Amino acid sequence: MSAAVGIALTGSGAATPARVVTNGELSLWLDTSDAWICSRTGIAARRIAMAEDSLESLSSQAARQALERAGWRPDQVDLILLATSSPDDLFGSAPAVQAALGADNAVAFDLTAACSGFLFALITAAQYIRSGTYRRVLVVGADLLSRWVDWQDRRTCVLFGDGAGAVAMEAAPESWEGLLAMVMRTDGHRRSCLTMAHQATSQVLHDQLQVGSGGFQPIAMDGQEVYKFAVQQVPLVLTQALKQAGLTAEHLDWLLLHQANERILASVAQRLDIPAAKVLSNLKNYGNTSAATIPLMLHEAVAAQWIRPGHLIASSGFGAGLSWGAALLRWGRPEAA
Structure with missing residues (x-):
């Protein structure tokens, strides 16, 4: 295992x-x-x-787009991480992505943490790159939550859309750091605020054996509680990350938040005193695509050359778990900055 190295974010891709x-x-x-929907969410x-x-x-x-851009x-891919809460196969969809890409040398597995x-x-x-275990990693965020909403519940079905985004990460000189700071949090006591819970149905096999047959309920959310959680906690973790790196909000080129609600984006930016011109948002066109929102927006901004090599981006994800x-x-890459 080699010595610790830097990290470079070198390619992006998206699909909807x-x-x-x-x-x-x-x-x-x-x-x-x-x-009604636009005024409450910003989604069109x-x-x-x-x-x-x-x-x-x-x-x-x-x-595939992220590979090409990198x-x-x-x-040459060593690892594929697929962040999703809606796999095609409950045993995991990352191996299918590996096969579709022809990335036969890559380890591939799913990671579930919702939004x-x-x-x-x-x-x-x-962490895999930093330790020297792997040099090239594809990180994919993808969800098809439209398949898990109650289409008669206007509180939830209007919020979600489907999509995928990807980022290529690779080892870089130790002096170049693509991940300057990180904070992760979970509060399982509030998990009931946003769920897609298991719901077993009874199946009788014989007169002394009755088992549960698998299934899931549609997405259920306490919108007010999730909103309050996000506007309270997201500025705190962003502030902690900035402090870790010895930076302030004035150093940022962009704020890239999970695209859940336009009012949340505006509130977080206001609390950190970040100008609206630095807040990236495509929520109007895509809604909440869960694990896909950040890489989908990132790819659009890179493709449009808003985000350029060397730009500093503060990002935050938040949602079910509750996690944030x-x-x-x-x-x-350092040579492009």
Whole structure:
């Protein structure tokens, strides 16, 4: 095992289903309106997976783009981490992504932490690189939560969309640090605020044996409690991360939060005194894509050249668990900065 090394974030990718569902279309069967949804969430539309779409295909598309932008061959990937709460296969979808990419030398496994999943996976990947265990890691965040909502519950179904995003991370000179600070938190006492809980149905095998057959309830959320949790805790972990790195909010080029609610984004930015021009948001077009929101927005910003090599990004994920965390990221390779 080699000595500790630096980390570089070198490629990004994203993929979403083709089908767009607007707020107006939701109002065809829900007691809601575009004005009601926009005023409370900032969401105008979302991408929804059709029956023929799969988490594997979207994840593979996003990962392939990240590979190409990083300049890697598939056989050079050492590890694939897939952050998702909605795999195609409960045993894990990361191996299917590995096979689709032809990344036959890579270890691949899923990581589940809901809307915090991508950030937690990014931090996990960094530890493998830092220790010298692996040199090239693909981190994918993907979810198809539209398959797990109650489409008659306007409190939740209007919020979620589907998508995938990916980031390529690689070893760099020790002087270059793509992950300057990190904070992760969990409060299981508040887990009931946001759930997609197991619900067993009874199956009688014979007169003395009755077993449970697996299934899950639709997403259930206490929106007010999740909102209060986010606006209270996210500024705290971001402040802790900045303190770890010996930086202040004035040093930041961008604030990239989990895209859950426009009011949360605005509130966190205001508490940290970050100008609105530095807050990245695509929530209007995609809704809450859970583990995909951060890498999806990151890829859009990199592709548009808003985020450039050397830029400092403060990011935070938060959601079910309840879980939350923050990371300070430096984009790009040292030679490009």
